[in-house]
Amino acid sequence: MAANTAAESWRNIRSLRADPPVTLHDVLKVGSRRDVFQAGLEQAQQQFTAAAQIGYASRPLNLFYGLAQAGRAVAAASDQLRGNHPTGNQKQWQGNKHGLTFTTGTVVSAELFGSEVTVQPNLSDLFSRVSLAVGSPTDMGSVSLGQILSQIPEFVAEFGTINQWLPQLEVPGFSTAYPKLGGPKALAVLLPGIPATGSIADTDVRAVxxxxxxxxxxxxxxxxxxxxxxxxxxxxVELSVLMDDLVLNRTGTAWVPQDTSLxxxxxxxxxAVGDSARPVQPLMAWWLVLYSLSMVARYSPRAWMGLWRSRPARSRPNSNSSSIPPSIRSRTFSQKPSRPSTRYQPLKFAPCRFRRRVPFPRRLTVPNMTWHEREVR
Structure with a gap:
């Protein structure tokens, strides 16, 4: 999955913070919005940097609040949010509430992936402000964490989907070398749940x-x-599309269906997720996931520690394994250590029967000991 490194991304964000592009000048000409935009991005970088230095016991807190501060910057710079007053203005850009609820008690009864996060939008919550700015719905109601996780490409690539929830699909589209004219064209899409070979029914494809x-x-x-x-x-499976039904993607390199996300x-x-007829944008899917995990880590630390800690602390190695997820830790510490290289095999000295882990140089001379008295194992 192509992407910049973390250092490259933060360098670009710092440049954006110091010198906003011309397209944002009209929105950020208001001093308060410009201040929030710059401060929010700086706080986001500090929170994410701090999250990378600590273990999984507290990491969700820094990650969520880092994303929340970045969201404040997005809302402050959005031309979709022009209002300045929280009362009776659907388009106000300030946000001072979560607009979300997550019951940590369900982590024990329904497990983590079955737990639900509920979206409760209002005129002043930050989630709905950022959702309006990026074109993401806020009418999905209650959705399970497993369904939201199945919308994140990195999670699906590593672990697959959860409980048969539908994942995201890659749609290459058509190259801009094709003229936007002509009859129907075949758009190849790999659909979940459809057998890779054999005949299939039209109704099965339509159901997906x-x-x-x-x-x-x-x-x-x-x-x-x-x-x-x-x-x-x-x-x-190939779907029949007209070029007039396609739009140019954001990079300007291909014609893709509408509602395609970059x-x-x-x-x-x-x-589509929950009660909404529209898909959740990736940024807001991450928002729901990190909010839920931060709520568990903050208000139910015992349940959170039990989710990722698979064995007592006293039985762990002395290395920093507490910050390694169980899936990785089990693969790391279940393997037997390899035997040391032969160049570091111990030397045995006949006179004193002393075993040394670091070999002597060959030209080293030892008093009262001839070369044949040293046996190299």
Whole structure:
């Protein structure tokens, strides 16, 4: 997954903070908005930097509040939010509440992935302010943490989806070398739950695409025999699209369906979440996840420690394993250490039967000891 390194990203953000682009000058000409924009980005960097230095016991707190401060900067710089008064103004940019609820007690009864976070938007909560700025819905109601995690490409790539929740889909689109003219074209999409080989029914494909707002209006592309068309009779399913139904992506390199999201330089199509008919933008999916984890770590530390700590502290190695997730720690410490290299094998001295872990140089002379008296094992 292509992306800048952390150092490169923060360097770009610092440049943006010091000298905002011309497109933001009209919004940030108000002194208070410019101050919040710059301070929010600086606080976000400090919070994320601090999170990288501590263990998993407290890391969710720094990560969430770092993202929240970055969200304040996004809201302050958004031309979608022009209001300045919190009363009766849907477009005000200041946010002073979470607008979310998460019951930490459900972590024990429903486990972490089955726990639900509820979106309760109002006129002054920060979640809805940032959602309006990035075009993400706020009407999803209550959604499980497992469903939100299945919307994050990094999580799905590492662990897969949770409880059969639908993941994001990669949609390459069509190169801009194609003119935006002509008849229907076949858009190849790899759909979850659809067998990779064999014949499939049109209704099965439609049942899956109905959950993806960007794909639900496209009919299935059929071959001359009337079957659902597939390239090379396996793999992706082809949908019939008109070039007029496509839009230019943000990088200007391809025609893609509407409601396609650009995330880490890759085009994705996300399913609708909860009660909403629209997909949650990746930034807000991260927001819901980090808010939920920070609530567990802050208000139910015993449950949080039990989620990632798989064995008592006294049985752990003395290394900094407390900051390693269980999935990685089990692979790391379950392996037997390799034998030392032969160049560091111990030397045995016949006169004193002394075993030394670091070998003597060959030209070293020892009083009252000839060379043949030293045996190299």
């Amino acid at each position: 695409t109905a959950h993806y707002p960007a794909l639900r209006d496209f009919p299935v592309f059929h071959s001359l025999s009337g079957e659902v068309d597939r390239p090379a009779t396996s793999g992706p 995330y880490r330089r890759q085009e994705y199509v996300f399913p």
